[in-house]
Amino acid sequence: MLILAGPVGEREHDGGSHPERPARIRAALDGVSDLHLGSDLVTVAARAAARDDLLRVHDGEYLDELESFSRRGGGALDADTYVTDTSWDAAVRAAGAGLVAIEALESSREGVAFVAVRPPGHHAQPDRGMGFCLLNNVAVAAAALVAKGARVLIVDWDVHHGNGTQEIFWDEPNVLYVSTHQWPLYPGTGRPEEVGGLDAIGATLNVPVPPGATGDVLLQAMDEVAAPAVEAFGPEWVLVSCGFDAHRADPLAELVLTSGDFAALARRAGAYAPSPGRLVLFLEGGYDLQALRLSTAATLGALVADLSPPEPPTFGGPGSEAVRSAALFRRRAMEELSDRLLAVDSLDAPVTERPRWRLGGSR
């Protein structure tokens, strides 16, 4: 069974010629329709996230100013990110859709949920929108689960690093954040040495790969680097920042995956879930409409219909060595941080140091 949460953003939050555009939702929905699921497709409407839900991950001042800015008509937040008069309403419904999806899965105790929303979220920091993102949709859902005592795995295979999600859960030991992404590329974070704060050493896992990397490289990252960490972590829920901009047709980056690769990645993510009804995929990037449609169908088809994807998976691109290096750099960074933590503990001093690469204002 597929639970479709949303859609949000089919018409609102329209930046004209901007690549993060309403037509993306129609393309994703067409991908869902291509599965012909019949009664196995259950659509649940999104609702606006409550302020308390948003405050788990965003600053109140930021929320107030974002709403006010949107109500006044909006404008450009930065060189990449826009706000319109409908952006606030779309963003809070996008953030609430994940909560609705979780409730639906808790009720059904089976199936997979797909949150078909925009604006996307994984770049949104506690106090700042950026990278096309205003509110961090996957983080709002993860934080709600953590508040109920759950351990949450977030798998982020968007081609860009989810700096906002990493920032939000940097010191949260009950969230394991795993990201594969092109490097170098915006936003410039996501090095393997970024492994989490002193309260959550190892709970952030980054595997950057070079331009031209193929699907087998990302699967290697999942199998050799992520899988051992996931097994040790023992997630109760798996949330996926499901960007499709690593597709070879995408205009914003240079990985060369096909929809077949996303199907394989989805099977990996599904295998991390401890039981049926514990997997939620959130639409993030993906800016070529046909690739978005094909990839949505392949990803969800692999999880709920056991369908073969229309494009074969890819092999042989660069990045295998980068994956092995990432594992090595990660291990070293974790050892160094653990040594520092032991040293601090021995002095009985409070742990207050802020990582140098962690940006944004304090919460």
Added chain:
Amino acid sequence: MRAPARIAVGYDGSPGSEAALRWAAALARALGAGVKVVHAVGLLEHAGLAALSVHEERARAIVAGAGMESSRLEWCVLEGDPGSVLCRVAEGPDPAELLVVGTRRSSVPAGLLGSTSLGLVACAPVPVVVVPPAGQVG
């Protein structure tokens, strides 16, 4: 303490970043330091979907106008958000020892943007100078 030998300036072609570059060049001339002009490439610019807002020739002209030898300017384009990019140039091999950024004049409320300069102050391993807009620098 010794004077910085390597100064990095965030540059996006805006008036604020030009003021920062002008100030950094004047300081570098006085100290005999080098200046690394750093441009951060965002999502749209990477894809060729935004007009290129920065030009190396313009940066070199600003530096020359401040009386600094152009040969001591290093032009550097890096993928990423301005904050993370500037932190990176202050780390690793041959790191910058001083970061210089300008301020933006914008209709967007300050609380919405976060702040590159405040973020840098929080995370940078080296001193950060925030230069006010042109006309306010002595």
